[in-house]
Amino acid sequence: MSAMVKTFRARDARSALAAVKAALGPDAVILSTQEVSGGLFRKAEIEVTAALDPAAPARQRVARAPLSTPKPAPVRHGAARYAVPPPPAPDDAPGPSLIAEELIALRGAVENVRSQLKQQALAAPAEDVRFPAPVMELFEHLIARGLDEGLAEDLLRLAAGAHGTQPALMWRAVRELLAERLIPSRAPWMPGPRRAIALIGPTGVGKTTTLAKIAARALMESRLKVALITVDTYRIGAAEQVARYGSMMNVPTRVAHTEKELARALEFSRTADLVLIDTAGRSKPDDIARQAQLLRSAPGVDLYLCLSAATGAREVAAAAARYAPLKPSRLIFTKLDEADGPASLVSALGPVGRPIVCVTDGQRVPEDIHALTANELVGLVAGDLQLGRG
Numbered sequence: 114m115s116a117m118v119k120t121f122r123a124r125d126a127r128s129a130l131a132a133v134k135a136a137l138g139p140d141a142v143i144l145s146t147q148e149v150s151g152g153l154f155r156k157a158e159i160e161v162t163a164a165l166d167p168a169a170p171a172r173q174r175v176a177r178a179p180l181s182t183p184k185p186a187p188v189r190h191g192a193a194r195y196a197v198p199p200p201p202a203p204d205d206a207p208g209p210s211l212i213a214e215e216l217i218a219l220r221g222a223v224e225n226v227r228s229q230l231k232q233q234a235l236a237a238p239a240e241d242v243r244f245p246a247p248v249m250e251l252f253e254h255l256i257a258r259g260l261d262e263g264l265a266e267d268l269l270r271l272a273a274g275a276h277g278t279q280p281a282l283m284w285r286a287v288r289e290l291l292a293e294r295l296i297p298s299r300a301p302w303m304p305g306p307r308r309a310i311a312l313i314g315p316t317g318v319g320k321t322t323t324l325a326k327i328a329a330r331a332l333m334e335s336r337l338k339v340a341l342i343t344v345d346t347y348r349i350g351a352a353e354q355v356a357r358y359g360s361m362m363n364v365p366t367r368v369a370h371t372e373k374e375l376a377r378a379l380e381f382s383r384t385a386d387l388v389l390i391d392t393a394g395r396s397k398p399d400d401i402a403r404q405a406q407l408l409r410s411a412p413g414v415d416l417y418l419c420l421s422a423a424t425g426a427r428e429v430a431a432a433a434a435r436y437a438p439l440k441p442s443r444l445i446f447t448k449l450d451e452a453d454g455p456a457s458l459v460s461a462l463g464p465v466g467r468p469i470v471c472v473t474d475g476q477r478v479p480e481d482i483h484a485l486t487a488n489e490l491v492g493l494v495a496g497d498l499q500l501g502r503g
């Protein structure tokens with residue numbers, strides 16, 4: 114008979130262990146416990162993996178049997194084997210060394226069972242998500258919008274917890290929960306106090322194009338005084354790309370290779386209302402960290418993270434996680450026009466839960482950039498759901 118391995122999550126260790134006991138009984142073996150981050154729609158929880166191994170009682174008997182065997186034998190400290198303990202003490206009660214040996218033997222046995230069961234657990238297929246049929250319709254709709262499956266499941270469970278599983282009420286709860294997390298922020302081209310903003314993000318997501326769109330809108334709509342700086346001295350032609358936009362819009366453009374040059378470029382731009390800094394798209398953590406150090410050397414520069422919504426939820430989450438250590442203050446989602454499922458953008462909010470300043474949906478400068486309201490952001494993610502169409 115194969116062992117039963119189950120993972121339990123609860124809000125604290127006591128509840129998790131109670132769940133283990135209720136499901137597997139008092140003979141369950143705890144394989145691991147860890148705190149798991151709750152993600153976007155959950156609080157942190159305790160995760161306990163436990164197993165019930167039908168062979169375990171027999172193995173324990175094997176470990177105990179030699180207690181009554183008269184022959185002494187060496188103990189293998191720390192080895193994942195059953196050690197043979199020395200003969201029992203005259204009064205037949207195990208002495209301290211016997212207990213220690215027994216413990217070592219048991220520890221070895223548990224280690225054996227643990228590693229076997231862990232392998233089984235890894236090989237086991239993931240459980241399918243199961244919801245009642247009307248809720249399944251909501252789930253499938255969210256997945257079709259591009260929302261990560263795990264997040265969709267969490268979101269629906271949270272919505273059901275708040276309002277029950279009546280689909281119309283659940284859908285309203287889903288939209289409310291999304292609205293709490295999709296926070297819009299003032300567009301960078303709107304008038305306001307002087308700002309210096311660096312657009313950071315993976316290669317090719319549209320940082321330079323977005324920078325040009327923001328600059329053009331700031332000039333045309335808000336009549337702001339704009340200055341451009343580029344620290345992208347990595348890609349051939351990158352500085353020229355920014356310089357070309359600068360000359361088309363008639364705004365000063367500077368290139369900075371070092372912390373000193375960046376400080377000087379910012380000093381030259383001190384009379385501008387809006388300073389936009391273009392950066393190189395990098396993917397390796399070391400390169401990202403080096404660029405971060407350069408940007409951090411300049412006080413008062415806000416980092417806006419640009420992520421392409423045209424990549425899937427996993428890629429969005431991974432890119433956001435790579436840039437999270439830089440602590441970006443705002444998010445920009447690009448390439449919505451190419452996004453099969455725009456709800457993939459929600460996956461950025463776990464690693465970088467910051468307000469969204471704008472989205473872009475095309476190559477045209479400056480037309481294809483938009484500051485969305487909270488309602489529009491929810492609409493973009495949740496889409497239009499006609500309930501009960503089957």
Ligand SMILES: Nc1nc2c(ncn2[C@@H]2O[C@H](COP(=O)(O)OP(=O)(O)OP(=O)(O)O)[C@@H](O)[C@H]2O)c(=O)[nH]1
Pocket residue numbers: 315316317318319320321322323345348351392393394395447448449450451473474475476481
């Ligand atoms: N479809 C679409 N294309 C876009 C959008 N924004 C930028 N692009 C295109 O994406 C390509 C890359 O844009 P860039 O602005 O150079 O991207 P980047 O992030 O600066 O690239 P690196 O500096 O090389 O990291 C160009 O062809 C842009 O025209 C958008 O919203 N939608």
Ligand SMILES: [Mg+2]
Pocket residue numbers: 320321322345351391392393394
């Ligand atoms: Mg660029």
